[in-house]
Amino acid sequence: xxxxxxxxxxxxxxxxxxxxxxxxxxxxxxxxxxxxxxxxxxxxxxxxxxxxxxxxxxxxxxxxxxxxxxxxxxxxxxxxxxxxxxxxxxxxxxxxxxxxxxxxxxxxxxxxxxxxxxxxxxxxxxxxxxxxxxxxxxxxxxxxxxxxxxxxxxxxxxxxxxxxxxxxxxxxxxxxxxxxxxxxxxxxxxxxxxxxxxxxxxxxxxxxxxxxxxxxxxxxxxxxxxxxxxxxxxxxxxxxxxxxxxxxxxxxxxxxxxxxxxxxxxxxxxxxxxxx
Amino acid sequence: xxxxxxxxxxxxxxxxxxxxxxxxxxxxxxxxxxxxxxxxxxxxxxxxxxxxxxxxxxxxxxxxxxxxxxxxxxxxxxxxxxxxxxxxxxxxxxxxxxxxxxxxxxxxxxxxxxxxxxxxxxxxxxxxxxxxxxxxxxxxxxxxxxxxxxxxxxxxxxxxxxxxxxxxxxxxxxxxxxxxxxxxxxxxxxxxxxxxxxxxxxxxxxxxxxxxxxxxxxxxxxxxxxxxxxxxxxxxxxxxxxxxxxxxxxxxx
Numbered sequence: 276x277x278x279x280x281x282x283x284x285x286x287x288x289x290x291x292x293x294x295x296x297x298x299x300x301x302x303x304x305x306x307x308x309x310x311x312x313x314x315x316x317x318x319x320x321x322x323x324x325x326x327x328x329x330x331x332x333x334x335x336x337x338x339x340x341x342x343x344x345x346x347x348x349x350x351x352x353x354x355x356x357x358x359x360x361x362x363x364x365x366x367x368x369x370x371x372x373x374x375x376x377x378x379x380x381x382x383x384x385x386x387x388x389x390x391x392x393x394x395x396x397x398x399x400x401x402x403x404x405x406x407x408x409x410x411x412x413x414x415x416x417x418x419x420x421x422x423x424x425x426x427x428x429x430x431x432x433x434x435x436x437x438x439x440x441x442x443x444x445x446x447x448x449x450x451x452x453x454x455x456x457x458x459x460x461x462x463x464x465x466x467x468x469x470x471x472x473x474x475x476x477x478x479x480x481x482x483x484x485x486x487x488x489x490x491x492x493x494x495x496x497x498x499x500x501x502x503x504x505x506x507x508x509x510x511x512x513x514x515x516x517x518x519x520x521x522x523x524x525x526x527x528x529x530x531x532x533x534x535x536x537x538x539x540x541x542x543x544x545x546x547x548x549x550x551x
Numbered sequence: 552x553x554x555x556x557x558x559x560x561x562x563x564x565x566x567x568x569x570x571x572x573x574x575x576x577x578x579x580x581x582x583x584x585x586x587x588x589x590x591x592x593x594x595x596x597x598x599x600x601x602x603x604x605x606x607x608x609x610x611x612x613x614x615x616x617x618x619x620x621x622x623x624x625x626x627x628x629x630x631x632x633x634x635x636x637x638x639x640x641x642x643x644x645x646x647x648x649x650x651x652x653x654x655x656x657x658x659x660x661x662x663x664x665x666x667x668x669x670x671x672x673x674x675x676x677x678x679x680x681x682x683x684x685x686x687x688x689x690x691x692x693x694x695x696x697x698x699x700x701x702x703x704x705x706x707x708x709x710x711x712x713x714x715x716x717x718x719x720x721x722x723x724x725x726x727x728x729x730x731x732x733x734x735x736x737x738x739x740x741x742x743x744x745x746x747x748x749x750x751x752x753x754x755x756x757x758x759x760x761x762x763x764x765x766x767x768x769x770x771x772x773x774x775x776x777x778x779x780x781x782x783x784x785x786x787x788x789x790x791x792x793x794x795x796x797x798x799x800x801x802x803x804x
Contacts, residue, residue, distance in 0.1 A: 449654060
């Protein structure tokens with residue numbers, strides 16, 4: 276199961292870039308790695324079908340970015356990711372909240388959710404393509420399925436994370452069940468939900484690509500497969516760079532939203548690290 | 552005004568044993584009175600408070616508040632808990648307004664009152680801060696303001712200063728007496744500190760454990776307003792001794 280605790284997500288990347296000496300070091304490391312790679316390819320004259328030099332990848336990337344056709348592929352994949360993520364995570368959110376609110380449902384329905392989660396979504400993907408066709412919709416379904424589970428599981432965990440004392444406090448002021456849900460439970464679940472969304476958004480990229488691998492007429496996964504067949508390794512690497520850029524931007528976006536919405540947990544974290 | 556009659560509370564443990572948490576509690580509290588409940592851990596004092604707050608069911612007996620039978624949480628009560636229990640995502644003002652929101656009372660009418668209460672608990676200027684920007688003592692004062700915002704007749708306090716250091720605690724006791732003097736609420740305060748019980752109370756309900764019952768109710772005849780110097784007086788010492796006599800050599804806790 277992918278219960279991600281709210282606190283431990285996303286420390287590494289963000290914090291290491293913020294503090295300047297480490298940031299300088301990691302840029303230096305990057306330059307050294309690329310230079311070493313380039314040198315190794317030339318030095319041992321490795322065929323570029325096997326490992327292309329970074330300069331060739333950069334050229335391929337530039338050639339892609341200056342072609343209009345490339346952006347239709349980017350657009351198709353991006354749409355699959357965003358639509359799949361939106362559908363999967365909102366369904367996950369609703370189901371997670373409903374299951375988390377009623378203990379009976381948690382006992383009866385949740386085991387099936389867990390059981391279904393253990394089925395590898397990638398393995399169902401070929402069937403989904405048969406059911407929903409080679410177009411965009413099958414990819415959206417696959418992406419939604421993959422994005423659904425981390426959100427549902429974290430949402431349920433979050434709903435149980437509300438402090439019983441705070442619930443008691445609200446009840447002593449005559450709060451109804453709905454008010455307890457709205458004023459404490461949902462808020463306490465938010466850090467968990469965002470941790471789940473963060474996992475889901477990265478998985479959504481995988482979902483879209485896997486879907487396109489199985490059968491598609493457009494998209495970055497489709498393009499990647501084509502280039503792989505024509506031994507265009509530099510071109511494949513260029514697509515990988517674009518894909519990970521998309522992933523990073525989406526991750527940053529969810530993080531920015533999280534920091535605005537769950538600002539209080541952020542402060543808590545800072546306090547906790549100061550005192551320990 | 553509050554009348555507790557033949558109150559019993561029995562817990563059932565998982566292995567089927569019954570634990571008698573409260574046994575035959577009888578207590579009459581008149582309006583404006585400051586009652587302190589003192590006893591060692593496990594004497595049922597917090598259980599009694601939770602039943603009065605309506606968040607814990609009773610096994611038998613009756614509780615009347617202002618003539619009506621208490622059945623569940625009541626708008627006539629304000630509760631201060633062992634911990635401040637502020638909601639970290641709400642500003643201090645919004646935390647104080649929690650009961651107003653729950654009871655669907657008029658925001659415009661009560662927001663000025665929230666600011667008055669902030670002044671009363673010496674926190675004016677903190678309305679827009681967030682809980683984690685305040686110290687423990689300040690947070691508990693917000694908790695007191697929150698319990699007073701809907702203008703309840705009764706204030707229930709469950710070891711409200713237990714988590715604070717000794718100096719802050721004395722300060723908070725004085726402030727509580729000042730607030731009580733200004734607002735004239737009926738207060739029931741649970742504590743495990745005998746000096747605190749004597750210092751604050753008009754009457755002290757001394758409880759003893761297994762089963763939790765009232766051992767004695769002591770009327771405190773120390774003059775009001777109470778001052779810290781009184782703690783060293785002979786009268787004060789005699790009250791402390793009298794309470795302590797119920798717990799023998801075991802002491803508290």
